Amino acid sequence: MQFKKTLSVIAAALFLTSCAVIRPGEVGVKQTLGKLNDKPVEEGVRFFNPFTTTFIRVPIRTTNVEQTLLLPSKEGLTITAEVSVLYNIEKDEAPNIIKDIGKHYERNVLINTLRSAAANISAEYFAKDMHSTRRNEIEQAIQDKMNLVLSEKGFDIQAVLLKSINLPARLSSAIEDKLRAEQQFQEMEFVVQRELKEADRKRAEAEGIRDAQAIINQGLTPILIQYQSIQAFRELSRSNNAKIIITDGKAPIMVGE
Secondary structure, three states: OHHHHHHHHHHHHHHHHOEEEEOOOEEEEEEEOOEEOOOOEOOEEEEOOOOOEEEEEEEOOOEEEEEEEEEEOOOOOEEEEEEEEEEEEOHHHHHHHHHHOOOOHHHHHHHHHHHHHHHHHHOOOOHHHHHOOOHHHHHHHHHHHHHHHHHHHOEEEEEEEEEEEEOOHHHHHHHHHHHHHHHHHHHHHHHHHHHHHHHHHHHHHHHHHHHHHHHHHHHOOHHHHHHHHHHHHHHHHOOOOOOEEEEOOOOEEEEEO
């Protein structure tokens, strides 16, 4: 009875060790007696002889690798940066990656390429550029340089992200002072522009008033003034209130009741 139980345990163990599950987002590289199969195995359950064969699982989904790097700048400073790399492996190239680089391809190739590319690119920029709009430009340049080296090996670098950048304290303070001064200058420039626009508005308003008065003065001919005086006399004559009017016969001037 005990012997049968032992056989059952051995059989179950053999069954489990002879079964490989390739999960979604992975491919399996079959290795038989040390030789790698050139064709990757896609997701599913695979049975094999555990004494001669094994499967090496290789993720082909997008993978994130994070590293803290010391990067040189153009002016010779050292900047601490947390860099994130998003990459994936081309499915058909998985066997070649295992064959040429090994299972530790991230450590052996990817991270070393990142360190080299990031250092070379950062040395072309000033430290302040990493805190400016040129940050995206630096990320893209590192990504392009990594793809130039790794694409032929089966890697696709999808993005390089500078997540955190720590500048030397004195430089960081100097950049903050400069940004503060630029902001104050922009505020002063805004005030000056506003005052100039207000001056233009007042100038245009004064010119409008002047032009209107000129037009009115041109229209006030002696005949028109006399006509308006006659109209005024007529309106006064119809009034029930007593008025004292002084006139030279041309324009009435009301003194009082």
